[in-house]
Every structure is written in structure tokens, then in C-alpha cells.
Amino acid sequence: MRLLDRLPRPLLVFFTVIGPGFVTAMVDNDAGGIYTYSQAGALFGYMLLWTLPPIALLLVVTQEMNARMGAVTGKGLSDLIREEFGLRTTFVVMALLVLANLTNVMANFAGVASALELFHVSKYVSVPLAATAVWFLVVKGNYQSVEKIFLLACVTYIAYIIAAVLMNPDWEASALASVRPVVRWDPLYLTMIVGLVGTSVAPWMQFYLQAAVVEKGITVKDYAESRIEVIVGCIVMVVVAFFIVVACAAAIWQHGPREIASAADAAKAFRRFGDYAFLLFSAGLLNASLFAACILPLSTAYSVCEGLGFESGVNKRFREAPVFYWLYTGLIVIGAAVVLIPGFPLVRMILFSQVINGMLLPLVLVFMIKLVNSPALMHEWTNSRLYNIVAWVAVAVLIAMTAVLIGTSAYNMYFGTV
């Protein structure tokens, strides 16, 4: 609090506005997200920008339901799934969540490694250091203040906007492309669309957001503000995505469309536009990867322990909450160690993670809609009929897309890339 009081006024306003919704949205633009948006821009230029407004809508619909459930019931999503659908279902969901998030953690440590390799820091130094720092920060330090530092560092996302401007992109084309849907029956193009949606709406967000809303003590009384915050968060996230796509379209696609191997690869392409663009992009990548590497293991450990009824919390001692700590530590250690194994099929792991995410997401969404429509839980706060139609359509679209994604990812895992 004291630290906050001393901050200049504009920053103070920033911290009072932000909350769980904003944090979730920011973490959503993690290493995997940045990579996917860069890829979309590098391969297809401005063409895919039209997918961003519908993605924003999808995000808002799903996230809003979570925030509302958290505010009304005061229970996390894994708690509710456990109470309404029993232990076995919860166990399956949690097992999938751990698997999916483990690979997400790997992707983010890989992000840390590649961002720092751009500055000639060996991954054998950066990754163990980052993993240790993350572990200590959360277990021994004060996560609340760490979160504020990260959020402040999220200002680096403005870097993408500046980077995009520095690239001198075709603004007219990008504005047009944002509202004009283009459908091409090209497998690569379709996979890209599915990838964009898949990376934006991930299962962990549902668990994390609802838990964060409960943790913050938001009730129906202050829910109106919370809803605005969730919506603003989703929009900001999509705006950042927009500029990443535009920047990569201008920096790479305009000079000849090509596939990029990693987010760091995109950063390299920025170099010819000057050191600032390059620096900004890599700093953004580093911050996003570290932030996600902090939040994902913690949120997973919380969700699993709540759902299965183990003690949880960083304020507990190791002896009091062994499952929580083992899970948390395991996710970080395995997630980081894997990146260091020479020749580890990381890309294949990330494809695998998308398959698991894809299997889990429809499951979680169906549970969510059922829970949010239960009058016993939600009283007068259930979905309206129109809302339900939108939600079910969103779920149907997501299920269809993830089915495609699972298909192609599974195909790629066995037969190499397209």
C-alpha cells in the first residue's frame, strides 16, 4: 500500500482500474500467443486481421461468465465442477489441465530462452535462473507486489504498437482487413485461424480468472465494475495482438511471406528497422514469458488442489500443503528442464499442448454454461436467453475449430509439419 501511495497519479489510476480480468488478458499474450500472432502476420500479412474482433467477442463471453460465477458464488471453477459433477469428472479435467499447462509452461520457458538468446545469453544460464527466480518470487516473496511489477512491465506491450509504427505498415490495408473476412480453403490458412483462436481462448484462463475474482473478494455488489474490467482487458489484449500481426506483416510479409520458427525469429526480422524495434519486441517477449511462467504453475496448483480437496496456498508451510508445493515445483522444474534437453522435440510438445488444450476447452465450456445456468448456484444471475444462444454458438464454433486443430496437430505430430 505504502509503495502505491508514493506512485505518481496516472500510475495509481492504472492500478485501481486493473484487476483479475486485465491480468488474465495480459498473461494470455504469452510466448505462445506472440508466436502465433507473429506467424499469422509473417505468413498472411494483414489478411487474418478480421479474426480478431470475433476472438474478442469469444473472449468476452467466456471470461464474463467466469467472473460472474466467481462474484456470485465465491467459489473457484474447480470447486464448482467438483461439487456439481463429482470427483471422477474433476479428476479427468484436472489431469488434462496439468498436462496442458505443463506444456504451456515449457513454451514460456522456451520463450525466456529465445528472448535472452537474442542478447547472447545462453539458455543454460537464463532458464535455470528464471525458473529459480519464479519459484522463489512466489513461494518466498510477495506475489502481490511481483504482479504489480509485471503489470507495469506490460507497458512494454505498447512496444508492439511503437514497433508496428516504426515498420511503416500499410494502415489502410490493415484497417480494411480487420473488417473484411477472407476465407480460403487452404489448409495452412485454416490451421492458422484455428491456432489464433486456440491461443487466445485457453482453458487455464477460465480457472485462473474465476479463482482471481474470488481471491480478490469481488461480490455481486461490485460486479458491474469487474465486468467492465474484464471487457476492457479482452479488448486491450486483442489490440496488442492486432499490432503484433501488423508489425510482422510489415516487417516480414511485405518482404516476402515466410514461416518463422519462433517469436525470437520475428524479433530478428525487426533488426533491419533499427535496434529499438528489435529491443522492444524482445523485451516484450521476455516479460510475457516470465509473467506466464509465474502465473501458470501457481494457478494450476491452486485449481488442482481445490478441486481434489488438498490444502493449498503459498502462505501454508510445505508440510501443511505438500501436494500443492510438489505440483507447483514440479511444473516449474519439468517445464524448465525440458527446454534444456538438447534435441528435445519442443515444437512437437507445443503441438501436443494444443491438442490437450483443445480437448479440455469444450469440456470446460460446457461445464461452465451448465453451472452458470443453475439457479441454485447463481440465483438471479444466470444467463439470459440471448446470452445463452451466443454462448452456445461460441462453444459450437470453438468445438468445431478445436476439432480441426486436434486433427491437424495430431497429424503434424506424427507426420511432421505441413
Added chain:
Amino acid sequence: MADSLLFLTELMGMRVYDLKGHRIGRVRDACLSPRVDKVRVDQYLVGGEWTWWTIRHDQVATISLDGICLRDEKLVPYHDDVWSLRMVRDLLDQQIIDAQGRKVVRVNDVTFGMKSVDGHDELFVREVDVGVRSIFRRLCQGVVPPRLVRRAMARISPHSIRWEFCNIIEPDPQRRLRLNIDMKGLEDIHPADLADIVEELSHEGREAVFESLDSEVAAETLSEVEDTKTQVSILESLDADRAADIVEEMAPDEAADVLAEMEEASSEAILDEMEEEEKTDVEELLEFDENSAGGLMNSECISVPETSTVADALRAVAENAEQVDTLTNLFLLDADGRLAASLPVARLLLADSATPLSTLAGRDEVVSVSVTEGRERVIELFDRYNLMALPVVDEAGLLVGSITADDIISVLRQD
């Protein structure tokens, strides 16, 4: 199987046979009637081909892992019964409070003890199971034969809570009454631990706990809840008169802190229901800025004229016995009622009862603070003079209250 154990996971799905050995259906749930007997399974609910049947406990002949055999087959169709606690629906997978381990746990399974009573088998609830062993049983339930499960799970250490320490969280007050849920066990838990438990519960769970606790325990617990926002939401979830009962029992400074954070209408409603004396104390404190000495202070403190003796002082303490747990200093007032000295209570222990207090207080000038002083200054004074209590005075130098070291610790922790 006389005097042995049976798990709810084994009971569920267990086959039920009539007198001729024909299968009627499978067990779906087991009910207690806590008003009649807190531990005995009163009814077994059996899913037949078309409907659920109710089997009274005395209609059962034998229970074993192979199934339940009846001795009386006049069954009635199941109707929901407000007096019964259904183990699967109301207990399994829900959160309960473990009064012995002082934490919130989730029910994975229930252990019954089986006894032969008047020649037939009865089940009694013994423990609620949490932990890995019961998760294993749940995952195997209906898939792996029970005997195999029992053998396999022997390697995992059990983790159970005795039934008498289990507190079911039921938000509906009428149902709490019907199910004989009183949460009396919680009142033995230290308020600080109870506050931790409460913070883990859902909104409804918190409401249920605060409705059932004794007002004094509820007040102590509410004071220990760390986040003011949570305190506010708890008070707002209660009826105004119940909330007022709790606020009256709180230290006025803490009560004022919570009420100050509430919406005008809710805090007014609570103040209206409060007793006149407590209400004035709190209302006075509400006037001050929460970051000033006035906002931090407690208006309850003990003061005596400086001319009085140790015996007078002890009498004054006896009259304010409710403050004795947190009492560190007595304040001496001069003839005009202005603060003259601050006297550590411990000094009374060493003095003869006829000793005048002024000789005990010493010659040092008393450290005090004005009601409008900022909290930074207050903290500084505590640090510099190693204070346990700091008297607060108004413009005229009259004593209005005191700030104690525990208030300062809370302030420092919040920063």
C-alpha cells in the same frame, strides 16, 4: 460382518435383495435423521426399475460387500424429506469444517461402522474421509471390485476426520435447524484460526458460519478477518439486527473501521439496531479520518483521577473487566480532567494498595497524541518510546481514547 467398516463408495451401487433373494435394485444414497440419531443411517434409498424406494434401517437383515438382504420388504417410494441428511447429495464432494484440524476440507468418502443390533445389521457414520486414499477409492468405485480396492489401498495411509468434529456448512437456517447443525464445535477454535477458515469459504458458507456462531465469538472472528472488504461483505450478508449484535461485541475502533467501509445505507441500518451506548462509541469514532490517530484509536480505555490509590485503580479495572484481556495502561487525569500520566498496569502488582498512583507514575512527561495526528507520526511515537499504549487527546487535552500496540501491528501489516 459384525462390527466392521463399510465405505460410502462401497455402499453406493450395492445390490439389494428381497426375502426370496430377488434383486430389487441398487443403493443410491443413505440418509441420516440427525434429529433422531446423529450417527445411525436411518434410511437407504434404492433405485429400482421405475422409481427410488426407501428402506428403513430396521427393514435390513444383513449388509455385506455382496449386497443388502432385507427382512421386511414393504417398501415405500422415496419422497424428499426435509429432516434427512442425504450422504451422497448433501455431503459427498462438499466442503465441511474440521473442528479438530481447524481447516476446511472436502469430503471424498464416508466410513461407516457396522454393528449387529437386535439381530440385524445397522450402519453408523464414523468418519469422513479426505486425502489420497479416499480419492483412490472414488476413482475405482464401480470399476474395480471392492475387495480388490480394499487390498490395494492398504498401502496408502488413511486420512479421516471423526464425525463429531465435522461441521456441515448449510446456508439455509431452517434446514440447519431441521438437520440439527449447530457448529458449536467451531466456538472452541481460536478466533484467528476460525477467521482463516472463514476466509476459505464461499459467500454462503461465511454467512452460515456467522449466523450460527455466538455473537461474541463471531465478533472476535470478524475482527481477525484480514481484509476489510471481506469483513464488509460478511456483515452485509447478515440481517441488520444480527450484524448489530456482532458489531456491538467488537472493539469500537475495529467496528468503526468496518462500518466506515460499508455503504451508507447498510451501516446506518446496522447502527440503528445497536444498543445506545455502543452506538455512540462507534459513531464518535466514525467521525475521524481512518488514517488519523482518531481513526486508529479505541474509545474504550480506563482512566482514574491522579489522586487515587492503587486500590481505587484496581476497582476501576474490575468495573471494566471486559477490557482486561488487552489492558496495558491506566491513564491518570488531573483535576480538570486533562491527561496527566500513563501508568503501566503491571506496576500495580508491585505496589501496596494504599499507595497513591501519582508516586507510581513517575515524573516523566506523558506521551500523547492529538486525534487529528496522522498515522505516520503515531507509528513513529510507538517506535521511539517503545509504547504499549498511546493516549489520544482532543484540542482541550481531554482523554478521548487510546491506541494499543496491536492496532499498530495491524496497520504495519497492511502497508
